[in-house]
Amino acid sequence: EIVLTQSPTTMTASPGEKVTITCRASSSVSYMHWYQQKPGASPKPWIYETSKLASGVPDRFSGSGSGTSYSLTINNMEAEDAATYYCQQWNYPWTFGGGTKLELK
Amino acid sequence: EVQLVESGGGLVQPGRSMKLSCAASGFTFSNYGMAWVRQAPTKGLEWVATISYDGSSTYYRDSVKGRFTISRDNAKSTLYLQMNSLRSEDTATYYCTRPGWYWGQGVMVTVSS
DSSP: OOOEEEEOSEEEEOTTOOEEEEEEESSOOSOOEEEEEOTTSOOEEEEETTTEEOTTOOTTEEEEEETTEEEEEESSOOGGGOEEEEEEEOSSSOEEOOOEEEEEO | OOEEEEEOOEEEOTTOOEEEEEEEESSOGGGSOEEEEEEOTTOOEEEEEEEOTTSSOEEEOGGGTTTEEEEEETTTTEEEEEEOSOOGGGOEEEEEEETTTEEOOOEEEEEOO
């Protein structure tokens, strides 16, 4: 099983700040999927195939990475970006990272 | 508009069974593989099971193998999860998903005596 380790697990950011969330895989994966989840809501697809933004995702978000190291970056944090972000890989068994809770400072 | 609507959750005693359903609409259900993902209270996401578009292939996480069965009825555009020998650690919100893209609102399953 491929274990995905996200860091940090929690963080706070001020409006306008740059935010980077990392996802490290225990073995190489071809690409990474990212979700955003807010309290009481279902996860939403956010970034797919490592770097492609899902429909409606602001272009201040970006994704990058390869092999065992992937990241999600927010340029210019906004209040609406406060949420928990999860990475996911697609080799069976599918696995998710433990999540990164991003809060507004 | 794609919609996935789960039903069938609730409170169940350890060792008992429960069947979840997911009614799909807004897309050609028979063209897509489907999956169940769960989330224990205050915890992260955990993949449970996947079924191919035609039901010919199924995949399970180790902790549910032999206890859970994923199935589908393409004529009814409905996905199922039969859960037997339930344990307290199965307590979670269960989401029906079209993998990677669409999620239902989730249904809570609580396993407790």
